[in-house]
Amino acid sequence: MKNFEVKTKICFGEHALDRLIELHYRKALVIADPYVVSSGMIRQVTDRLEQAKIPFTVFSDVVPDPPMDKVIAGVSEALREKPECIIAIGGGSAIDLSKAVRKFATQIESGFNPWLIAIPTTSGTGSEVTSFSVISDPEKGVKYPLSEESMIPDEAILDEELVKSVPASITADTGMDVLTHAIEAYVSVNNNEFSAALAEKSVEICGQFLLRSYSDNNDTHARRKMHLASCLAGLAFNSASLGLNHGMAHQLGANFHMPHGRANAILLPHIIEYNAEIDMRSKSRQSYAPCVRKYCNMARILGLSNLNEVTTIRALVSYVEFMSKEMNIPLSVSACGGISEGEYMEKIEFMADMALADACTATNPRVPTKAEVMELYRKIW
Numbered sequence: 001m002k003n004f005e006v007k008t009k010i011c012f013g014e015h016a017l018d019r020l021i022e023l024h025y026r027k028a029l030v031i032a033d034p035y036v037v038s039s040g041m042i043r044q045v046t047d048r049l050e051q052a053k054i055p056f057t058v059f060s061d062v063v064p065d066p067p068m069d070k071v072i073a074g075v076s077e078a079l080r081e082k083p084e085c086i087i088a089i090g091g092g093s094a095i096d097l098s099k100a101v102r103k104f105a106t107q108i109e110s111g112f113n114p115w116l117i118a119i120p121t122t123s124g125t126g127s128e129v130t131s132f133s134v135i136s137d138p139e140k141g142v143k144y145p146l147s148e149e150s151m152i153p154d155e156a157i158l159d160e161e162l163v164k165s166v167p168a169s170i171t172a173d174t175g176m177d178v179l180t181h182a183i184e185a186y187v188s189v190n191n192n193e194f195s196a197a198l199a200e201k202s203v204e205i206c207g208q209f210l211l212r213s214y215s216d217n218n219d220t221h222a223r224r225k226m227h228l229a230s231c232l233a234g235l236a237f238n239s240a241s242l243g244l245n246h247g248m249a250h251q252l253g254a255n256f257h258m259p260h261g262r263a264n265a266i267l268l269p270h271i272i273e274y275n276a277e278i279d280m281r282s283k284s285r286q287s288y289a290p291c292v293r294k295y296c297n298m299a300r301i302l303g304l305s306n307l308n309e310v311t312t313i314r315a316l317v318s319y320v321e322f323m324s325k326e327m328n329i330p331l332s333v334s335a336c337g338g339i340s341e342g343e344y345m346e347k348i349e350f351m352a353d354m355a356l357a358d359a360c361t362a363t364n365p366r367v368p369t370k371a372e373v374m375e376l377y378r379k380i381w
């Protein structure tokens with residue numbers, strides 16, 4: 001039996017943040033990305049909490065790829081303050097941290113079960129609607145995608161005004177994360193009609209609006225669309241999960257601090273080729289792996305449908321590379337700079353082991369061997 005459920009109430013469109021004025025809680029804990037605090041953006045939340053007469057405290061000890069010690073600090077704050085509501089505002093890192101804080105704090109103290117409202121300020125992870133929280137262990141060089149129903153936020157507020165300050169390079173990285181979520185969820189072995197519909201819409205929006213939002217921060221329409229695409233892709237992969245692309249990208253983030261979306265963007269053309277078993281030298285054949293039809297559907301939605309399966313997959317791979325080039329995302333690990341070849345090659349075997357153990361890899365349409373994953377890591381150097 002399968003089931004499909006959207007647990008999160010999603011407020012979006014103009015004045016979405018005014019949802020905060022409607023809240024009735026005795027106390028709130030705002031967990032915010034440091035940029036949200038330093039830029040003053042946080043006042044968009046705190047002014048509304050004041051209007052709603054809800055006392056609050058702010059915790060902003062958030063770093064990209066949150067490690068366990070920051071989760072522990074957040075748990076201590078939550079148990080000290082005992083808020084009835086946690087409001088997470090920031091990118092995937094702030095939201096993932098908040099989800100983990102609620103999970104561990106409620107496990108430690110029975111009866112404590114705050115409401116969780118997620119307000120994303122990047123259009124990328126979809127974390128505001130997913131059961132995933134990616135926590136890092138920088139010493140071991142590992143990123144753990146925790147997944148548990150209870151971590152799904154109760155509410156998400158999507159306000160594109162919050163995304164307009166995102167620098168172009170982060171718009172690029174996070175936008176490619178959205179595209180990867182939608183494509184991976186679509187070809188996942190857990191893909192179903194509901195997740196497929198969400199992924200298709202998300203990819204359609206990326207095709208129309210990602211470059212527009214990259215080239216003009218203040219293009220409100222494009223920003224709104226990409227904010228929704230991010231959430232749609234989050235709903236898709238919350239149901240269908242992801243694949244090897246994310247399994248491998250997590251290791252690049254954990255070992256080399258590569259931004260999550262950038263790691264996905266570098267891997268995506270190679271993973272499509274690997275899963276489809278189609279590369280530059282392929283000729284057309286009688287039958288293809290089942291994921292080929294799905295990749296071809298995605299290509300059709302992007303307007304890339306071509307002569308046959310081989311040319312269509314080639315067009316999709318070229319499209320992904322084109323998007324990265326247009327947005328100045330490096331096409332290889334070496335082009336990112338700052339990582340020595342020796343150091344990278346030395347880590348490949350460890351990263352391959354960890355990628356195979358990563359929960360996302362389990363739903364990849366092709367079951368990878370360790371040698372194949374190592375080869376893919378070499379290819380992207």
Ligand SMILES: NC(=O)c1ccc[n+]([C@@H]2O[C@H](COP(=O)([O-])OP(=O)(O)OC[C@H]3O[C@@H](n4cnc5c(N)ncnc54)[C@H](O)[C@@H]3O)[C@@H](O)[C@H]2O)c1
Binds near residue numbers: 033125260
């Ligand atoms: N939970 C999930 O389902 C899920 C899915 C994919 C990725 N992730 C995780 O999410 C994290 C990545 O999240 P992300 O890509 O949103 O980046 P992020 O949250 O790490 O933020 C990246 C940078 O952008 C800045 N920033 C955020 N909002 C901004 C704004 N409006 N204006 C200017 N700067 C802003 C932050 O301060 C930070 O420096 C990774 O740890 C990744 O593994 C989680």
Ligand SMILES: [Fe+2]
Binds near residue numbers: 177181246260
């Ligand atoms: Fe992702």
